[in-house]
Amino acid sequence: MSTRPIEITSALPPLVTARRTYLMCPPTLYDVDYVINPWMSGNVHLSSRERAIEQWNHLYRELTAIADVELIQPQSGSPDMVFTANAGLERNGTVVLSGFFHPERQAEEHHFRSWFQSSGYNVLEVPREIPFEGEGDALFSSEGTRLWAAHGPRSVMASHTHLVRAWGVEVIALHLVDPRFYHLDTCFAPLEDGFVMYYPQAFDAPSLVKIEAFYPSEKRIVVSEADAVRFACNAINIDRTILVNDISRELVAELQTKGFEVIQITLSEFLKAGGAAKCLVMRLGPQIER
Template identity: 40%
Template sequence: MAPTILMTDPAHFEVDYVINPWMRPEDWHRDVEANRAAARAAWSGLAEALRAAGARLEVLPGAPDLPDMVFPANAAVVLDRRALLARFACVERRPEEARFRAGFRGLQARGLIDEVAELPEGLYQEGAGDCLWDAGRGQFWAGHGQRSLRGAIPHLADFFGQPIVPLELVSPRFYHLDVCFCPLPGGEVLHYPGAFAPASLAEIHDRIPVAQRIEATAEEAGLLCLNAVALGRTVVMARTSPRLRAILAERGYRVVELDLAPFILSGGAAFCMTLRLDRSTAAAVAPQALAAVPAG
């Protein structure tokens, strides 16, 4: 069955405020029309690459004055056709909640999602950007400490009934887990160690064998190439380094690099611009013996 991926039309994308260290409105406004055209081209290039890798796309409309709707990874966590909608920490993004709620209700009406639920108000958790499903380990990895609250993780565990490993993020530059941590289908995990608290980095080392850890340098993480979409043996990512490209190729992955510069101006790249709707526990292997945050 083809992977189903949600994207948001980029018509209203711009960089007009600052909520992370990547955002540079001054660069965007130097040539707004050129940047809008570049963003449309970059979005279309990503959509084309995903389709070429076998994905089926669902596209939601954006909305005026909600430029970051183009990053639907933050809209919800979705597993087994059940969606738990995000609560945004930044006031600039909170109006997106109603738009995404309506969008997911529409997906539910069309039979693409069976259930749509919400977290309590004020319990900030920013979707799949901070809750990554690792099918090979049968668990979630959940980022907290920047945008998402540690206290939201038990709610995720209860709702989905799956173990969750909390990881504390310590750098505003790596404000979501998906910009510094990428589980791959073969069991490898591409990550930037400098984004994590020492105890969380130790947790990563305990749970992932050294042979499956692919560590990015600060310079490589700064390309936002770890914010990647892996579909089978294809990894779609922003332009990366020759070193990481070679490592992934050696592991049997086909790397598709894209120029996503307009979106990197806002702190997002390929994964941020997508949300898998079809992830399923049925495709997961048995979880590792190490205990995560249990469900229930």
């Protein structure tokens, strides 16, 4: 199937409750080869690939116990392919492919495009001059009624028009203001049953108003800076299970009081590149016959 420009499709129906599917990429070629975010600074070639593989395998085992996983193979020259959340955003068989802000990651676009096309997805693209970094900067609310989309270090607000056209969904813009939290999924996590986990200082004041207008106070889980820099918000949430990097006992306890089971997985090698659990997966629709 050939890639074509984005055009309006039918409105987004409610999300289904079938067993979820995620895309992952083994870290066999993973390294910190360059600096394109603050976390990479001082960590070039200091990540242990052996430990990274062990940590990734731990996440893979925990995830496959409760979800299906599709794999894309890593490619030479693209060490950040392991962070598949940045490949694009998918709903109902349509993928809006990422157009990376930094040239260091733009080679990934071809590999992800080929995988999505060969897997039967309808692949749409934003213009090259409009950076958009997929699920890293665009997250659906748990019930699927709106799409939270960031603009700031890596994605621009002009990309939001293309997201509206792709699915006919309401898009709510959030402005990221802390360079440490350069993607939305590093500081904001919509959770099941209408909860949200977020780090307020990552957003400007108008964005916080939008978040707090949508989520009532009893549904907000505010993350401290200490947990935010552990990428606590970079969590995978499936039903009442949360897979996340090591976080504080206090935050674990709060999540448990909200009815969530927390599975902590040490992902220190990936933090050196600015990613954790959520960065390592991209949510897909039901598995496609090939």
